Amino acid sequence: MDEFSFIRAIKQDYYNQSSLIKGIGDDAAVIRQGTRDIVTAVDTFVEGVHFSRKTMDPIHIGYRALAANLSDLAAMGAEPAFYLTSIVIPSSWSDNELLDVIKGMKQLANQYKIDLIGGDTVKGSELTISINVIGYVLQEKCFYRHTSVPGDVVFVTGTLGDSQAGLHILTYPNEYDQKEYFIRRHRMPTPRIDFARRLQKIKRVTLNDISDGIANEALEIAEASDVSIHLIDEQMPSVKSFQQFPDTLQYQWKYFGGEDFELLGTVAELEWEKVIEAAIETDTPIKKVGYVTTPLETTNVILHKDGKEILLEKKGYIHSR
Amino acid sequence: MDEFSFIRAIKQDYYNQSSLIKGIGDDAAVIRQGTRDIVTAVDTFVEGVHFSRKTMDPIHIGYRALAANLSDLAAMGAEPAFYLTSIVIPSSWSDNELLDVIKGMKQLANQYKIDLIGGDTVKGSELTISINVIGYVLQEKCFYRHTSVPGDVVFVTGTLGDSQAGLHILTYPNEYDQKEYFIRRHRMPTPRIDFARRLQKIKRVTLNDISDGIANEALEIAEASDVSIHLIDEQMPSVKSFQQFPDTLQYQWKYFGGEDFELLGTVAELEWEKVIEAAIETDTPIKKVGYVTTPLETTNVILHKDGKEILLEKKGYIHSR
Known part of the structure; x- marks a missing residue:
């Protein structure tokens, strides 16, 4: 099952939460809360699928994983504020290499004054990085992919x-x-x-x-x-x-x-x-x-x-x- | 590096975002937005580390992964509202098994009327499930772990x-x-x-x-x-x-x-x-x-x-x- 079929398969027929503005089906989900909307997305990167140690140092792996997530928020017109990350790390990796992955994320995060507010690490057989980003956008100001019209x-x-x-x-x-x-x-x-x-x-x-x-x-x-x-x-x-x-x-x-x-x-x-x-x-x-x-x-x-x-x-x- | 050292290592000395109430260091992070606070946490489960196919069916794997995340929100006194999930799936798994993992999550989610608002799947060598939960709690009503006093x-x-x-x-x-x-x-x-x-x-x-x-x-x-x-x-x-x-x-x-x-x-x-x-x-x-x-x-x-x-x-x- 490719990602597209997966997304279709897991999409709910209806949503329970009245604060939800946009569920699955765009670059990120949108939640109404207060005067600003909250925009959130998740992305996962697996060694050998999304990147290789041969062409990326640990610091680049972290940097690019967060960049990909921030790019999702950019596509919604949102201002990134927070991120959480889960890292599955092979036992062959040293602590310093793991910390370099985080360093790469922080290097990019600092440019946008984004805070790392949650983390989790666990040993596994292949490096897997999952990032969840949270951002803000003014009400009704999100950019979606369903709004294009002829003549644009x-x-x-x-x-x-x-x-x-x-x-x-x-x-x-x-x-x-x-x-x-x-x-x-x-x-x-x-x-x-x-x-x-x-x-x-x-x-x-x-x-x-x-x-x-x-x-x-x-x-x-x-x-x-x-x-x-x-x-x-x-x-x-x-x-x-x-x-x-x-x-x-x-x-x-x-x-x-x-x-x-x-x-x-x-x-x-x-x-x-x-x-x-x-x-x-x-x-x-x-x-x-x-x-x-x-x-x-x-x-x-x-x-x-x-x-x-x-x-x-x-x-x-x-x-x- | 165990999870405790990792958490210590990645914790920021200070946070940039003024809306952040609680960063890394409790069961979940807390963000102030409007009249309610937003509580969010992430957890990852790897086959062979957190569960085994020998003792769990795919539906249980999904159910328990979400239960663990909801438990984090319970520990904060928050009401769960949304979750996002990333699944790394081995090519040996069938589509139906993958969908059963999601079914397990939804079975529990439905009990609490929680919506799945983001998802991602990618092929990898070991089943890895990462879940991010988002919930609400009234301002100043979160339960933290640093508030215990002698005599309690x-x-x-x-x-x-x-x-x-x-x-x-x-x-x-x-x-x-x-x-x-x-x-x-x-x-x-x-x-x-x-x-x-x-x-x-x-x-x-x-x-x-x-x-x-x-x-x-x-x-x-x-x-x-x-x-x-x-x-x-x-x-x-x-x-x-x-x-x-x-x-x-x-x-x-x-x-x-x-x-x-x-x-x-x-x-x-x-x-x-x-x-x-x-x-x-x-x-x-x-x-x-x-x-x-x-x-x-x-x-x-x-x-x-x-x-x-x-x-x-x-x-x-x-x-x-």
């Missing part, structure tokens, strides 16, 4: 594919341009918290963070909003030195690579200027990369590339039409 | 050692009295939520849930409150058929067994009647089992047994004096 522009922050390029460099040591840049983007990604917070002044923004590749994230928005999302290949942002990699890898990493923890959003054409303002204020690279239409045939994501239309499907499966 | 009476809910007796029965199949009772107590323990909620009318209650054996929990209260806790062996509650097991096992299970998820508390002598009322109203067995004094030599837990005083130390290490 599609935008993306930062550049795509960098994380996978960094992993490639670490996996196949060689001479590369901007080696350190790509490695850093893989090991210590930047959740786009500040940028997302500045979008608050816009009435409606649809937002997802790119943890599983832009194709999958776009599809999530398309399905939740019942629209089609069109992406224009030549507008996709990547750093110049990204071109040093073979075309097939570039394509794979950009659309299906994941773990860049950039934001993918859609917004009314009229509000686009405000998105740019938020980007400038927070020094965030931003790029218009497509547009939203009514659903074609079935809800989907269409990549316009070299004069062709490519249907981007879930899990990286590519179907030309 | 010490009480405990339910009966002790049942869970370990159940595990023993499952591990060494044989003829036993009340077999099903003990097995059920092991697989499907009852968090004392309702009883703890009824204690709200008492001004000061010190409370811990018994997940690691009463000796360890008493020591946590003694250390946090800077008192000594005296436990009277002959007053310790156990079911009659508990006596079918050898004395040494009875002793081990009662004081160091853990996972009974009963509550250990201390309260002013004058308030004892109110504790009994709460117990009657919620049909909860309750027993006065000791008293609190100023710390003797060092903060500690003293068991009065057969005319002797036994110093109960952390992790089940027993030192006679």
